[in-house]
Amino acid sequence: GAVVSQHPSRVICKSGTSVKIECRSLDFQATTMFWYRQFPKQSLMLMATSNEGSKATYEQGVEKDKFLINHASLTLSTLTVTSAHPEDSSFYICSAMEGGYGYTFGSGTRLTVV
Amino acid sequence: EDKVVQSPLSLVVHEGDTVTLNCSYEVTNFRSLLWYKQEKKAPTFLFMLTSSGIEKKSGRLSSILDKKELFSILNITATQTGDSAVYLCAGGTSYGKLTFGQGTILTVHP
Numbered sequence: 001g002a003v004v005s006q007h008p009s010r011v012i013c014k015s016g017t018s019v020k021i022e023c024r025s026l027d028f029q030a031t032t033m034f035w036y037r038q039f040p041k042q043s044l045m046l047m048a049t050s051n052e053g054s055k056a057t058y059e060q061g062v063e064k065d066k067f068l069i070n071h072a073s074l075t076l077s078t079l080t081v082t083s084a085h086p087e088d089s090s091f092y093i094c095s096a097m098e099g100g101y102g103y104t105f106g107s108g109t110r111l112t113v114v
Numbered sequence: 115e116d117k118v119v120q121s122p123l124s125l126v127v128h129e130g131d132t133v134t135l136n137c138s139y140e141v142t143n144f145r146s147l148l149w150y151k152q153e154k155k156a157p158t159f160l161f162m163l164t165s166s167g168i169e170k171k172s173g174r175l176s177s178i179l180d181k182k183e184l185f186s187i188l189n190i191t192a193t194q195t196g197d198s199a200v201y202l203c204a205g206g207t208s209y210g211k212l213t214f215g216q217g218t219i220l221t222v223h224p
Contacts, residue, residue: 032210043202044157044214093156097210103148108156 002028002098006106013084013113021079021109023094029074030096035067038091047092050077084113116141118205120215127193128223135188135218137203147179147186148212150202157202160188193222 003026013019023033031052036044048069049057056069066088068080081088093108121136139147146164150157161170163179163186170177174193179186190197198221204212 034211036212036214043217044204044212046211046213049211095210095212103159103162103206103210103212105156105159 002026002096002104004030004094004096004104004106006094006109008109009107010110011112013111015085015113016083018080018082019084019111021081021092021094021111023077023079023096023106025075025096025098025104028096028098030077030098031074033071033077033094033096035069035077035079036093036095038093044093047079052077081111084111086113089113116205116207116211116213118203118213118215120201120203120218122218123216124219124221126221126223129194131193131222132189132191133193133220135190135201135203135220137186137188137215139184139186139203139205139213139215141205141207141213143207143209144181144205145208146206148204148206149177149186149188150204152200152202152217160201162206190220193220195222195224198222 005024007022033050035047037047038044047062050069050071052071058064071077089112094106118139146162148162149160161177166181174191177188200217202217203215206212
């Protein structure tokens with residue numbers, strides 16, 4: 001089946017630094033990838049839609065200058081959390097749509113900002 | 115704005131009980147309704163439903179979609195402690211966006 005590889009699985013960074021999270025589709029091409037965030041005891045919330053070769057579409061309330069998304073190829077999307085702060089600590093997870101119907105999730109990245 | 119609502123938000127049962135989890139949705143360009151199980155990390159896929167009235171089964175789990183009422187249920191029979199998890203329902207659009215419900219926290223006691 002379709003596999004989406006997400007790295008790193010866990011990262012701890014200092015406040016004010018930037019963190020890059022990668023999401024790679026291993027055996028299929030993903031023209032669109034989705035980035036979600038999940039705070040403790042909450043559900044997954046869509047942050048942005050990443051489109052290959054064009055600008056990402058951000059959901060309301062998500063700062064596009066803080067959460068930089070790059071989808072430079074059909075198999076790779078990256079999310080960079082810039083100038084991270086403790087309130088950005090969360091579980092970040094990507095997903096890609098494979099074919100017409102299948103949704104595949106990455107394994108998620110737990111970000112802790114200290 | 116797309117919206118998915120799950121109920122109950124939490125449920126505590128004993129092993130052997132049968133549970134029914136509910137999910138209602140309002141999703142523009144709706145294509146499919148998905149159920150996931152989430153324990154510590156990323157959600158694990160359970161079912162994807164696209165057609166109304168056709169039950170999908172996997173072992174003790176089953177699910178059905180009613181596209182007229184914009185509703186889906188997930189049934190778990192003969193529950194086990196290993197079923198304890200958060201169950202997420204999501205409405206999927208034709209271009210792949212998923213809107214998640216709040217989740218139902220299921221706790222199964224021995």
